[in-house]
Amino acid sequence: MGNYDAIVVLSFGGPERPEDVLPFLENVVRGRGVPRERLLEVEAHYQSMGGASPINAQNRALVEELRKIVDLPVYWGNRNWHPFLEETVAQMKADGIRKAAAFATAATASYSSCRQYREDIARAAAAVPDGPELVKMRHFYDHPGFVAAMADRTRAALAEVGGDARLVFTAHSIPVSMAVSAGPQGNAYERQLREASALVAAEVGASDFDLVWQSRSGPPHIPWLEPDVCDHLETLHAKGVESVVLVPIGFVSDHMEVLYDLDVEARDRAGELGLRLARAGTAGTHPRFVEMIRDLVNEPEPTACPVTCCPAPSRPRPQG
Numbered sequence: 001m002g003n004y005d006a007i008v009v010l011s012f013g014g015p016e017r018p019e020d021v022l023p024f025l026e027n028v029v030r031g032r033g034v035p036r037e038r039l040l041e042v043e044a045h046y047q048s049m050g051g052a053s054p055i056n057a058q059n060r061a062l063v064e065e066l067r068k069i070v071d072l073p074v075y076w077g078n079r080n081w082h083p084f085l086e087e088t089v090a091q092m093k094a095d096g097i098r099k100a101a102a103f104a105t106a107a108t109a110s111y112s113s114c115r116q117y118r119e120d121i122a123r124a125a126a127a128v129p130d131g132p133e134l135v136k137m138r139h140f141y142d143h144p145g146f147v148a149a150m151a152d153r154t155r156a157a158l159a160e161v162g163g164d165a166r167l168v169f170t171a172h173s174i175p176v177s178m179a180v181s182a183g184p185q186g187n188a189y190e191r192q193l194r195e196a197s198a199l200v201a202a203e204v205g206a207s208d209f210d211l212v213w214q215s216r217s218g219p220p221h222i223p224w225l226e227p228d229v230c231d232h233l234e235t236l237h238a239k240g241v242e243s244v245v246l247v248p249i250g251f252v253s254d255h256m257e258v259l260y261d262l263d264v265e266a267r268d269r270a271g272e273l274g275l276r277l278a279r280a281g282t283a284g285t286h287p288r289f290v291e292m293i294r295d296l297v298n299e300p301e302p303t304a305c306p307v308t309c310c311p312a313p314s315r316p317r318p319q320g
């Protein structure tokens with residue numbers, strides 16, 4: 001046990017009002033060379049959904065559920081939008097918290113899903129001198145609680161389409177260079193997602209599955225993980241597959257990347273192809289997932305990753 005006196009849920013953050021969408025997006029892509037056109041396209045996705053991301057509401061719900069089963073105070077702070085982790089850590093200090101277990105809402109290794117959350121913790125520590133120590137919990141892609149929650153969600157989606165649907169797991173695409181440098185031995189992002197997918201597939205009794213990518217960002221000349229989920233639906237259709245269940249194994253709540261890129265874009269593509277499609281839910285507030293967080297906090301204190309793993313991407317050269 002790490003002798004924590006609080007838990008803090010650390011997440012991506014999202015806008016909740018139309019006028020916050022662009023400033024939020026600018027925070028996300030600062031220094032990352034994402035073309036302006038891509039940013040405006042994504043802005044339109046958010047505005048088409050009412051100018052609000054559901055991610056903050058989902059994190060509030062997760063915090064509520066967690067509070068019901070732990071004896072520690074539970075806080076919540078984000079990387080890209082209010083409440084920023086700095087704000088939360090300032091509150092924790094004011095409340096007298098000395099050491100907290102930090103649960104980041106990302107299951108795997110990679111710069112975006114691990115190292116960058118460690119940087120968020122370091123930034124908050126620098127902003128709040130003499131604040132609490134935050135200890136980041138380990139990756140949970142293969143934790144039985146996460147797997148059980150995702151298996152339940154997958155079974156529900158299979159029941160929706162009926163028959164022998166093809167299981168297609170999806171995760172956020174990342175630059176190939178980021179994928180190669182993920183984890184102490186490299187390639188951990190893809191390997192961990194494949195392992196998580198295999199565990200869920202086995203639990204629902206599927207003999208085979210695919211793992212594909214979604215939500216590609218970045219400049220077009222930089223290679224990202226492929227194939228994209230929409231292209232993959234075409235490939236499956238060409239092979240004679242008639243029904244598909246999409247399982248967003250790379251995300252823990254039904255936020256914008258899931259609601260837009262899967263429920264709008266991929267669903268549209270499936271409709272054009274005449275494919276039957278159902279989308280499995282994410283872990284969200286599934287009781288097994290919430291219990292997993294409690295169990296992680298009760299594990300021996302995790303050691304930090306080696307400093308060489310999941311390095312920050314080099315800053316892209318300005319284009320044009």
Ligand SMILES: CC1=C(CCC(=O)O)c2cc3nc(cc4[nH]c(cc5[nH]c(cc1n2)c(C)c5CCC(=O)O)c(CCC(=O)O)c4C)C(CCC(=O)O)=C3C
Nearest residue numbers: 012014028032042053055106112113172174217255256257
């Ligand atoms: C691995 C990974 C996860 C999973 C792990 C985790 O969950 O942390 C994830 C989650 C998320 N990504 C999200 C949103 C966005 N990601 C972007 C851009 C990027 N994501 C990347 C990677 C990941 N992203 C990368 C390498 C970029 C390129 C820019 C950069 O190098 O950082 C952009 C910029 C615009 C664009 O899409 O071009 C947006 C808006 C939301 C919030 C959804 C909501 O608002 O509900 C969530 C949970």
Ligand SMILES: [Fe+2]
Nearest residue numbers: 112172215257
């Ligand atoms: Fe992202």
